[in-house]
Amino acid sequence: MQTNELHDSPPVLNDEHWMARAIELAKKGWYSTMPNPRVGCVLVKNGQVLAEGWHQRPGQGHAEVEAIAAAVNVGAEIKGATAYVTLEPCSHHGKTGPCCEALAEAGVRRVVYGMEDPNPQVSARGLEYLRSQGVEVHGPVLEDECRALNPGFISRMLHRRPLVRLKLAMSLDARTAMANGESKWITSAAARSDVQRLRAGSCAVISGIESILQDNPAMNVRRDDLGLSKDLCDLATERQPIRVILDSALRMDPKSQLLSKPGKVLICTLDDPQSEKAKALKAVCPELEVIQAKAWQDRIDLHWLVSELGKRECNEVLVETGASLAGSFLRRGLLDELIIYMAPKLLGSKARPIFELPLDTMAAHLPLMIDSIEPIGQDWKITARPDIES
Amino acid sequence: MQTNELHDSPPVLNDEHWMARAIELAKKGWYSTMPNPRVGCVLVKNGQVLAEGWHQRPGQGHAEVEAIAAAVNVGAEIKGATAYVTLEPCSHHGKTGPCCEALAEAGVRRVVYGMEDPNPQVSARGLEYLRSQGVEVHGPVLEDECRALNPGFISRMLHRRPLVRLKLAMSLDARTAMANGESKWITSAAARSDVQRLRAGSCAVISGIESILQDNPAMNVRRDDLGLSKDLCDLATERQPIRVILDSALRMDPKSQLLSKPGKVLICTLDDPQSEKAKALKAVCPELEVIQAKAWQDRIDLHWLVSELGKRECNEVLVETGASLAGSFLRRGLLDELIIYMAPKLLGSKARPIFELPLDTMAAHLPLMIDSIEPIGQDWKITARPDIES
Numbered sequence: 131m132q133t134n135e136l137h138d139s140p141p142v143l144n145d146e147h148w149m150a151r152a153i154e155l156a157k158k159g160w161y162s163t164m165p166n167p168r169v170g171c172v173l174v175k176n177g178q179v180l181a182e183g184w185h186q187r188p189g190q191g192h193a194e195v196e197a198i199a200a201a202v203n204v205g206a207e208i209k210g211a212t213a214y215v216t217l218e219p220c221s222h223h224g225k226t227g228p229c230c231e232a233l234a235e236a237g238v239r240r241v242v243y244g245m246e247d248p249n250p251q252v253s254a255r256g257l258e259y260l261r262s263q264g265v266e267v268h269g270p271v272l273e274d275e276c277r278a279l280n281p282g283f284i285s286r287m288l289h290r291r292p293l294v295r296l297k298l299a300m301s302l303d304a305r306t307a308m309a310n311g312e313s314k315w316i317t318s319a320a321a322r323s324d325v326q327r328l329r330a331g332s333c334a335v336i337s338g339i340e341s342i343l344q345d346n347p348a349m350n351v352r353r354d355d356l357g358l359s360k361d362l363c364d365l366a367t368e369r370q371p372i373r374v375i376l377d378s379a380l381r382m383d384p385k386s387q388l389l390s391k392p393g394k395v396l397i398c399t400l401d402d403p404q405s406e407k408a409k410a411l412k413a414v415c416p417e418l419e420v421i422q423a424k425a426w427q428d429r430i431d432l433h434w435l436v437s438e439l440g441k442r443e444c445n446e447v448l449v450e451t452g453a454s455l456a457g458s459f460l461r462r463g464l465l466d467e468l469i470i471y472m473a474p475k476l477l478g479s480k481a482r483p484i485f486e487l488p489l490d491t492m493a494a495h496l497p498l499m500i501d502s503i504e505p506i507g508q509d510w511k512i513t514a515r516p517d518i519e520s
Numbered sequence: 521m522q523t524n525e526l527h528d529s530p531p532v533l534n535d536e537h538w539m540a541r542a543i544e545l546a547k548k549g550w551y552s553t554m555p556n557p558r559v560g561c562v563l564v565k566n567g568q569v570l571a572e573g574w575h576q577r578p579g580q581g582h583a584e585v586e587a588i589a590a591a592v593n594v595g596a597e598i599k600g601a602t603a604y605v606t607l608e609p610c611s612h613h614g615k616t617g618p619c620c621e622a623l624a625e626a627g628v629r630r631v632v633y634g635m636e637d638p639n640p641q642v643s644a645r646g647l648e649y650l651r652s653q654g655v656e657v658h659g660p661v662l663e664d665e666c667r668a669l670n671p672g673f674i675s676r677m678l679h680r681r682p683l684v685r686l687k688l689a690m691s692l693d694a695r696t697a698m699a700n701g702e703s704k705w706i707t708s709a710a711a712r713s714d715v716q717r718l719r720a721g722s723c724a725v726i727s728g729i730e731s732i733l734q735d736n737p738a739m740n741v742r743r744d745d746l747g748l749s750k751d752l753c754d755l756a757t758e759r760q761p762i763r764v765i766l767d768s769a770l771r772m773d774p775k776s777q778l779l780s781k782p783g784k785v786l787i788c789t790l791d792d793p794q795s796e797k798a799k800a801l802k803a804v805c806p807e808l809e810v811i812q813a814k815a816w817q818d819r820i821d822l823h824w825l826v827s828e829l830g831k832r833e834c835n836e837v838l839v840e841t842g843a844s845l846a847g848s849f850l851r852r853g854l855l856d857e858l859i860i861y862m863a864p865k866l867l868g869s870k871a872r873p874i875f876e877l878p879l880d881t882m883a884a885h886l887p888l889m890i891d892s893i894e895p896i897g898q899d900w901k902i903t904a905r906p907d908i909e910s
């Protein structure tokens with residue numbers, strides 16, 4: 131009989147297995163937890179899931195609290211369970227009580243965490259508290275995967291600035307538009323839908339006034355283009371990323387499409403943010419804020435911009451713009467990631483380059499690290515980052 | 521005992537299994553069979569290999585003849601065997617006797633072929649002969665893989681022209697050199713070694729006089745850079761691809777490195793191929809041939825060139841050149857394949873484009889099919905072809 135039991139029992143499920151499940155849960159909040167981190171939690175006892183939770187929206191329960199509530203709801207006995215949580219349980223009293231206290235009070239015997247709190251000033255306090263309450267603590271488990279849930283949140287905690295990601299669509303010969311500006315559409319619908327998901331996962335989207343005046347984009351997240359399940363579409367569209375426009379001379383057209391869409395718009399200008407022009411813009415867009423930018427070489431200082439968005443609790447920001455502003459971000463060392471959608475076509479040598487980046491010698495080249503190149507529809511998605519080691 | 525036999529017997533090996541082995545054998549001749557096709561042959565009897573053969577060099581035995589000789593050599597009884605051969609056995613009397621006769625005479629019971637003879641004028645005659653001799657014929661088997669052994673040979677048989685492949689090395693922003701011409705080295709050693717193997721598998725390598733005068737390349741196959749086994753290096757370097765230079769005004773420098781390396785050089789010119797200059801060049805390079813090219817719009821006619829190389833029994837030719845000539849090949853619809861090595865770096869917006877290709881509207885774009893993008897060293901190898909369907 132013992133032999134039969136062994137034969138019939140499922141494979142041993144280890145810490146990595148349950149952490150992978152917690153990561154899946156965290157991802158459900160991909161488009162809605164910001165500015166908070168994406169976190170998932172699984173309560174396991176005797177090799178069985180008691181309950182699961184994930185952090186859905188700011189102001190709502192953290193993943194651990196959601197999991198405990200779910201367990202209580204079904205009458206499960208939490209005492210003696212193991213909690214798998216992708217991020218160290220918080221130790222501070224915010225909009226909800228500290229999760230480390232909630233776990234200890236619920237009688238959790240063991241906590242397995244994915245990564246420590248990235249804020250060096252609070253890091254490990256939640257774990258210390260748990261240990262002080264006699265709870266066994268183990269981790270980090272699947273740390274890289276857990277960190278990948280929150281690259282922007284981690285950047286903000288460590289460096290007080292968001293993760294800055296540039297997105298662009300180019301041809302195989304690295305052209306983003308024809309000489310006359312024509313650029314619709316270089317890539318296919320599948321790639322454009324992927325861009326919508328990038329937007330939806332961002333706290334802010336940045337563009338330059340030139341691109342706005344040229345193309346009159348809405349720059350919003352569009353439900354029909356997301357290609358997500360109904361639940362995720364609901365979460366993704368109940369908030370919109372802040373649309374940030376760099377507009378030194380305040381040339382924004384009050385009839386711009388982006389001013390007519392729901393969601394916050396932030397115009398950064400070197401002009402007077404209280405001018406009649408600014409007032410006229412605010413009259414057509416109640417959620418518009420016009421702010422005075424810091425200048426650097428007669429242009430808006432991009433370091434100031436990134437810092438300002440960090441203060442506004444932006445985790446991930448997406449730059450969607452032309453070669454000139456994209457080149458400035460790159461040259462000033464402000465890009466953490468490049469997402470390039472490459473279409474299988476040639477636009478020719480007269481078409482516009484991806485970056486205004488005047489270099490004279492091979493030695494002056496900008497080295498990149500390419501993390502992946504994957505097919506998406508008929509295009510290819512290149513994920514790269516500046517190689518600061520080289 | 522029967523049960524035990526069943527239990528111990530290897531899995532049933534089907535026609536695909538043995539054809540895959542024949543394809544492996546054919547690949548051994550990758551760098552040495554031209555202008556003949558790459559062909560492999562396996563003789564199988566009672567589920568066991570009797571002997572194997574592959575076509576090594578022009579003038580030497582075809583794969584079938586080699587396999588039969590190998591079987592005879594070890595005293596194996598061929599009668600009743602099955603022959604797996606990647607290409608329909610030949611029916612003509614060339615430098616060796618017809619393989620279809622050799623197979624029938626040897627008593628082969630069954631012939632499995634990978635693809636028919638691509639020459640429409642002789643196609644299927646070898647198979648017909650075999651059937652007429654009472655040999656069972658089956659195929660095509662793994663036809664796509666067998667065709668991929670000989671894209672240039674097939675092109676020459678069907679269209680009387682070689683397969684024309686363009687190779688280039690570019691940065692992620694699709695630049696092949698700095699404005700001043702500096703281009704060493706965009707890609708890493710692994711990619712450059714792959715280019716050596718492309719060269720070694722080609723019957724001819726084409727370049728323009730501008731590139732030669734600028735960079736003074738040797739354009740030969742270098743043993744140490746091939747990254748192949750000793751046997752394959754021996755085969756690959758005992759012949760060199762014809763180095764073809766487009767030199768309208770006969771500006772070739774007699775001190776050019778390429779004239780001092782072993783192997784044939786073909787200079788195509790619109791100037792007088794009997795001039796004093798031509799004689800001076802031939803004096804330093806005995807294997808040099810200077811020929812009169814056909815003109816098209818005051819330049820060398822690339823259609824004429826490709827046709828001429830077909831007449832010279834070139835199967836695969838490799839174009840290694842700058843943006844101007846590369847753009848001409850592309851615009852005239854002469855490229856069958858593009859092999860692009862993309863380095864993870866940006867060379868900037870002043871650097872040289874991959875093609876001189878002046879287009880004005882999105883509608884005028886050149887559509888491509890991307891067959892694969894694979895990492896090679898720290899670079900990425902893109903295999904693409906013009907999408908003539910679009």
